[in-house]
Amino acid sequence: NAGVTQTPKFQVLKTGQSMTLQCAQDMNHNSMYWYRQDPGMGLRLIYYSASEGTTDKGEVPNGYNVSRLNKREFSLRLESAAPSQTSVYFCASSSGWGRGSNQPQHFGDGTRLSIL
Amino acid sequence: GQQLNQSPQSMFIQEGEDVSMNCTSSSIFNTWLWYKQDPGEGPVLLIALYKAGELTSNGRLTAQFGITRKDSFLNISASIPSDVGIYFCAGILQYTGANSKLTFGKGITLSVRP
Numbered sequence: 659n660a661g662v663t664q665t666p667k668f669q670v671l672k673t674g675q676s677m678t679l680q681c682a683q684d685m686n687h688n689s690m691y692w693y694r695q696d697p698g699m700g701l702r703l704i705y706y707s708a709s710e711g712t713t714d715k716g717e718v719p720n721g722y723n724v725s726r727l728n729k730r731e732f733s734l735r736l737e738s739a740a741p742s743q744t745s746v747y748f749c750a751s752s753s754g755w756g757r758g759s760n761q762p763q764h765f766g767d768g769t770r771l772s773i774l
Numbered sequence: 775g776q777q778l779n780q781s782p783q784s785m786f787i788q789e790g791e792d793v794s795m796n797c798t799s800s801s802i803f804n805t806w807l808w809y810k811q812d813p814g815e816g817p818v819l820l821i822a823l824y825k826a827g828e829l830t831s832n833g834r835l836t837a838q839f840g841i842t843r844k845d846s847f848l849n850i851s852a853s854i855p856s857d858v859g860i861y862f863c864a865g866i867l868q869y870t871g872a873n874s875k876l877t878f879g880k881g882i883t884l885s886v887r888p
Binding site: 748750762765 | 816819864876
């Protein structure tokens with residue numbers, strides 16, 4: 659059982675470069691999420707996808723785009739990386755989101771991204 | 775917006791001791807979750823609570839959903855070195871006919887002295 663798989667695990671970019679972070683889940687979950695984790699800030703939601711074919715902004719969406727490729731995969735793209743985007747990025751999934759859903763989210767092991 | 779308060783930011787205990795953490799909010803939540811994050815890994819769900827007053831155990835861990843629905847508690851009994859990590863609380867607020875909202879606390883870093 660892989661659960662939520664994120665690639666790559668580590669990446670170093672130069673300012674202005676672009677990058678796509680990949681996430682896949684094998685739990686047949688409907689909803690998927692991208693978070694960033696910074697020291698002292700906890701987990702902040704970037705974007706989420708309540709179901710296949712839909713995406714919505716979270717708390718800190720600026721500078722990011724997402725694609726829900728299919729039910730399993732949800733990617734996060736940085737079009738022009740900035741040093742402020744240096745962070746640890748986590749993907750998560752849950753069986754439900756919205757319309758009264760209260761299902762817990764399950765997380766991947768993260769991508770550690772440094773922007774120089 | 776809703777905020778979850780976890781304090782202190784760090785806790786230091788001796789191996790074998792019990793420890794209690796709480797999570798408070800000014801808002802009511804419908805579901806409370808407790809996660810643990812080990813260094814270099816993602817948060818892992820420990821306990822989920824769905825009903826006010828609910829008390830749930832997972833091995834040496836016990837969590838409670840506060841009666842007021844504005845707080846939750848996590849207790850770890852007989853701590854061991856592998857309990858080291860960051861403990862996050864999270865709350866889900868369900869809106870009728872709209873998307874639910876998940877809010878995380880900032881976490882408590884637990885250190886266990888052998």
